[in-house]
Amino acid sequence: xxxxxxxxxxxxxxxxxxxxxxxxxxxxxxxxxxxxxxxxxxxxxxxxxxxxxxxxxxxxxxxxxxxxxxxxxxxxxxxxxxxxxxxxxxxxxxxxxxxxxxxxxxxxxxxxxxxxxxxxxxxxxxxxxxxxxxxxxxxxxxxxxxxxxxxxxxxxxxxxxxxxxxxxxxxxxxxxxxxxxxxxxxxxxxxxxxxxxxxxxxxxxxxxxxxxxxxxxxxxxxxxxxxxxxxxxxxxxxxxxxxxxxxxxxxxxxxxxxxxxxxxxxxxxxxxxxxxxxxxxxxxxxxxxxxxxxxxxxxx
Amino acid sequence: xxxxxxxxxxxxxxxxxxxxxxxxxxxxxxxxxxxxxxxxxxxxxxxxxxxxxxxxxxxxxxxxxxxxxxxxxxxxxxxxxxxxxxxxxxxxxxxxxxxxxxxxxxxxxxxxxxxxxxxxxxxxxxxxxxxxxxxxxxxxxxxxxxxxxxxxxxxxxxxxxxxxxxxxxxxxxxxxxxxxxxxxxxxxxxxxxxxxxxxxxxxxxxxxxxxxxxxxxxxxxxxxxxxxxxxxxxxxxxxxxxxxxxxxxxx
Ligand SMILES: Nc1ncnc2c1ncn2[C@@H]1O[C@H](COP(=O)(O)OP(=O)(O)OP(=O)(O)O)[C@@H](O)[C@H]1O
Ligand SMILES: [Mg+2]
Numbered sequence: 001x002x003x004x005x006x007x008x009x010x011x012x013x014x015x016x017x018x019x020x021x022x023x024x025x026x027x028x029x030x031x032x033x034x035x036x037x038x039x040x041x042x043x044x045x046x047x048x049x050x051x052x053x054x055x056x057x058x059x060x061x062x063x064x065x066x067x068x069x070x071x072x073x074x075x076x077x078x079x080x081x082x083x084x085x086x087x088x089x090x091x092x093x094x095x096x097x098x099x100x101x102x103x104x105x106x107x108x109x110x111x112x113x114x115x116x117x118x119x120x121x122x123x124x125x126x127x128x129x130x131x132x133x134x135x136x137x138x139x140x141x142x143x144x145x146x147x148x149x150x151x152x153x154x155x156x157x158x159x160x161x162x163x164x165x166x167x168x169x170x171x172x173x174x175x176x177x178x179x180x181x182x183x184x185x186x187x188x189x190x191x192x193x194x195x196x197x198x199x200x201x202x203x204x205x206x207x208x209x210x211x212x213x214x215x216x217x218x219x220x221x222x223x224x225x226x227x228x229x230x231x232x233x234x235x236x237x238x239x240x241x242x243x244x245x246x247x248x249x250x251x252x253x254x255x256x257x258x259x260x261x262x263x264x265x266x267x268x269x270x271x272x273x274x275x276x277x278x279x280x281x282x283x284x285x286x287x288x289x290x291x292x293x294x295x296x297x298x299x300x
Numbered sequence: 301x302x303x304x305x306x307x308x309x310x311x312x313x314x315x316x317x318x319x320x321x322x323x324x325x326x327x328x329x330x331x332x333x334x335x336x337x338x339x340x341x342x343x344x345x346x347x348x349x350x351x352x353x354x355x356x357x358x359x360x361x362x363x364x365x366x367x368x369x370x371x372x373x374x375x376x377x378x379x380x381x382x383x384x385x386x387x388x389x390x391x392x393x394x395x396x397x398x399x400x401x402x403x404x405x406x407x408x409x410x411x412x413x414x415x416x417x418x419x420x421x422x423x424x425x426x427x428x429x430x431x432x433x434x435x436x437x438x439x440x441x442x443x444x445x446x447x448x449x450x451x452x453x454x455x456x457x458x459x460x461x462x463x464x465x466x467x468x469x470x471x472x473x474x475x476x477x478x479x480x481x482x483x484x485x486x487x488x489x490x491x492x493x494x495x496x497x498x499x500x501x502x503x504x505x506x507x508x509x510x511x512x513x514x515x516x517x518x519x520x521x522x523x524x525x526x527x528x529x530x531x532x533x534x535x536x537x538x539x540x541x542x543x544x545x546x547x548x549x550x551x
Contacts, residue, residue: 053391054551073394081392087385091314103306104393146389 002065004029004154004185005050010059012045012209019045020056021209027187027202029153032180034196034217035189036291037206043189044084046206047158051081063154077105080152082143084159084189088131094118094142095127098149105150117145120175122168137164144172148179155179157188161195173199193291205291220290227260232279233270240269252279304399307390311407315373322369322411327418330365334358334423337483347485348516355427359513360482362419363444363506367477370412370445371452371469374404378456379465382549391550397543401453401536408449409442416441429513436521437512443528444505448473450535457542457549476502486518501531 005027012020020042027033035043048054050061052068052075061068066075089097095114102110118124121141126134131142140160147155157176161169177199180186190196196203196217203220205213213220230252237245237253244255244266257263260282270277315322338354347356381387390400420428431437451473459465479493480502486494497503508524511517517524543549 048551051392052550053388055546073396076392076394079392083385083388085385085388087388089381089386089389090384091317096313100306100310101389101393103309104303104390104395106302106394108302147392150393 003027003062004031004064005187006062006065007046007050008060008062010046010049010056010061012042012049012054012056018209020049022059023206023209023211024059025204025211025214027154027185029185030180030183031185031202032177032200033185033187034200034203035187035206036193036196036203037189040208041206042209043206044158045209047081047156047187047189050156051079052076077150078153080147080150080155082140082147082155082157082160084162086136086139086143086163088134088139088142090130090132093128093130094123094134094145097131097142098145101146102149107150110149113151114145114149117148121145122171137168140164141168141172144175153183154185155187157186159189159191161190161192169195227257228254228283229257229263229266230254230279230281230283231270231277233275234278235273235275238269238273238275240273241266252281254283301399303393303395304403307395307399307403308406311373311377311403312410314377315407315411319414322373323414323418326365326369326415327422330361330419331422333361334426338426348514351514351516352427355429356485356510356514357483358420358423358426358428359510360480360506361423362416363440363509364477364480364482364502365419366412366416366441366445367448367502367505368473369415370408370448371455371473373408373411374449374452375456375459375465375468376452377407378404378453379459379462382456382460383462387549397540400543401450401539404453404456405446405449405536405539408452409445412445412449413441416445431513432515433512433521435512437509440505440509440512440524440528443525443532444502444509447501447505447528447532447535450532450539453539454535454542457539457547460548476500479503480506481518482506501527504528 003026005025007023007025010020010023011018023046035046037043045054049056050063050068052072055069063075064078066078068075092100098114098117099110102114118127121144123138123141123145126138131139134142140163144157144160160172164172173195176186188196188200200217202216203213204211228246230249232252241255244257245253246256247254255266257266267277334357337357341353347353381390455465455468459468479497480500481497486497486503489497504519504524504527507517507519508521508528511521511524
């Protein structure tokens with residue numbers, strides 16, 4: 001079987017702005033994939049291109065093997081998108097919204113699935129409420145349900161947890177994980193890096209329209225081999241170690257090591273200077289620091 | 301096909317939920333015109349031999365209301381969806397350009413026809429005869445609403461703000477519908493305005509529609525049919541091409 005998403009050399013300009021610059025990404029079926037990048041990096045533009053909402057200037061995109069422009073019907077049947085902006089039709093109730101959305105995808109008798117979506121997303125008691133009367137987080141849930149009415153094999157969520165409370169974030173991720181385990185391919189963008197870290201197996205990072213990293217999460221974390229180690233010492237830091245010092249926080253001195261293996265040398269230098277170590281912590285790298293590092297031009 | 305039916309139904313639900321405003325209000329407006337103009341002018345003019353001014357006025361008012369409301373239906377629905385952003389839910393599904401266009405256009409026809417039927421109903425007692433050619437009546441009603449519904453689709457896609465749409469409505473649709481022989485037979489016009497009226501497709505809608513009721517009109521119903529039908533085909537082609545190309549919908 002082919003790839004779930006195949007993005008080939010996609011570029012897109014808005015006037016003088018290069019929103020996407022020769023981006024190529026392949027996502028395999030069943031992957032849980034994160035698309036990261038700062039504001040304006042081009043994440044939404046890339047998702048719009050996958051969904052046919054915008055037309056790339058060059059390059060091509062296939063969803064489940066269907067070209068999103070030439071074979072748009074099959075491509076769109078295979079794709080569910082939760083847009084970043086909170087949008088809704090103020091004339092309709094939740095159930096009407098989902099029934100109409102099913103109809104646009106050619107489905108008439110979809111009520112069983114709609115009921116399941118409503119209950120999974122905690123919307124069962126809101127089924128007949130008008131969208132206008134729902135809170136923002138509830139509207140977001142309806143958008144997730146709308147993206148799923150046609151049970152697409154590929155689902156893309158553009159910052160689905162923005163403005164959503166902790167409880168919904170939890171239940172949303174449980175739900176999306178279930179979908180993933182049931183075989184759906186999931187792509188998400190988020191600014192909460194711990195979400196990407198907890199959920200995804202592969203990560204792409206965009207910066208000013210360019211793909212700056214595309215790797216499995218573990219590999220990406222490994223790249224951040226640089227470790228920070230916090231020491232509590234019973235004497236002053238020897239001069240030889242001063243260049244390694246990055247900061248001091250609550251009585252502890254934080255040193256930066258290009259590799260954890262160099263801890264040996266640091267300890268040796270301390271012993272030589274007659275300074276004893278009273279406490280030692282290795283500060284774990286997380287995606288966030290790798291991310292921040294990369295976005296500030298650091299090398300992967 | 302199912303996609304088209306769903307969107308068509310949604311467009312019907314949309315105006316029907318606020319029918320008081322989308323159907324009843326224009327019917328009332330037309331009734332006001334009928335009352336005022338027939339009161340002021342009835343003793344002075346006999347439009348056609350044997351046709352009183354009050355009777356003459358009715359089909360014109362009905363067609364004018366149909367035209368304005370058919371335009372309003374598709375254009376306001378589209379611009380609202382664009383401005384609120386929920387048009388995205390129509391752009392994500394696999395709807396074809398034809399399905400998209402046909403749903404908006406046909407819903408406009410239904411709204412126009414509902415308004416037209418309402419206007420005829422409340423004004424008929426001013427002396428409207430039973431149509432002498434009911435098929436012409438029906439044909440011009442459908443095609444007239446179709447032309448304006450299609451123009452509404454084009455305007456709704458083109459406009460980015462409500463005031464752009466309002467400009468379209470006030471500077472194009474209103475003059476076209478008012479300067480179309482609703483209130484007078486254009487044969488009574490000075491040559492210049494006579495010529496101008498002949499360049500207005502809405503004139504032919506009204507004239508053809510009138511022919512269906514009275515069996516007489518300013519021009520042949522076949523000429524009217526070809527102008528109105530031609531406009532419909534031309535505008536539909538343009539609307540379909542805009543939708544297919546993604547003009548202002550898919551950037
Ligand atoms: N329709 C448009 N017209 C002009 N410029 C646009 C348009 N859409 C996006 N852009 C520009 O393209 C760039 C990428 O925008 P995009 O929305 O893809 O960023 P993003 O990565 O999704 O950011 P965020 O995290 O804020 O959602 C931005 O500089 C944005 O201003
Ligand atoms: Mg975005």
